[in-house]
Amino acid sequence: MIDLHITDFTDRFFFQLITIGQELEDLGLDLWYSTRPEPTSLRKRSIDAVFRQMARNPMNKGELWILPNPLEDNGPVFGYTQGLNALVSTYELSEEEVVKVIKHEIGHILGLPHCPRECVMRNGHPSTVPATFCRICKNLMKGRVNV
Numbered sequence: 001m002i003d004l005h006i007t008d009f010t011d012r013f014f015f016q017l018i019t020i021g022q023e024l025e026d027l028g029l030d031l032w033y034s035t036r037p038e039p040t041s042l043r044k045r046s047i048d049a050v051f052r053q054m055a056r057n058p059m060n061k062g063e064l065w066i067l068p069n070p071l072e073d074n075g076p077v078f079g080y081t082q083g084l085n086a087l088v089s090t091y092e093l094s095e096e097e098v099v100k101v102i103k104h105e106i107g108h109i110l111g112l113p114h115c116p117r118e119c120v121m122r123n124g125h126p127s128t129v130p131a132t133f134c135r136i137c138k139n140l141m142k143g144r145v146n147v
């Protein structure tokens with residue numbers, strides 16, 4: 001069982017997170033979420049700097065932050081995962097696109113690589129990526145969380 005804690009700094013995705021949690025419930029993933037609205041500006045944040053702010057998580061505990069700020073690596077980034085920590089930027093994305101990025105990064109937290117099929121794990125702009133996991137990725141996640 002993997003615990004995943006999602007913190008929504010935009011305070012906008014409560015219902016979408018409930019839906020994602022229900023969708024992934026059968027995988028044995030325990031999804032927790034909280035909101036921590038940040039009254040700060042939409043200044044650009046570097047991925048490294050945000051990761052330094054995040055707690056280092058013990059094994060089997062994932063952490064995902066939803067931020068309103070644009071994120072920068074070498075160029076603009078919508079989502080990024082490193083080990084069990086992940087970031088999602090809602091900057092200039094629609095609600096529907098943000099939900100896809102959240103699912104995509106959860107997939108990475110659970111160890112999925114990018115997927116060439118009709119699948120939310122496909123690499124590309126969130127507007128062009130399907131909204132659901134393909135059967136193969138779902139099975140891979142199942143194997144990962146049930147160990």
Ligand SMILES: [Zn+2]
Pocket residue numbers: 104108114123
């Ligand atoms: Zn990816």
Ligand SMILES: [Zn+2]
Pocket residue numbers: 115116117118119120121133134135136137138
């Ligand atoms: Zn897939």
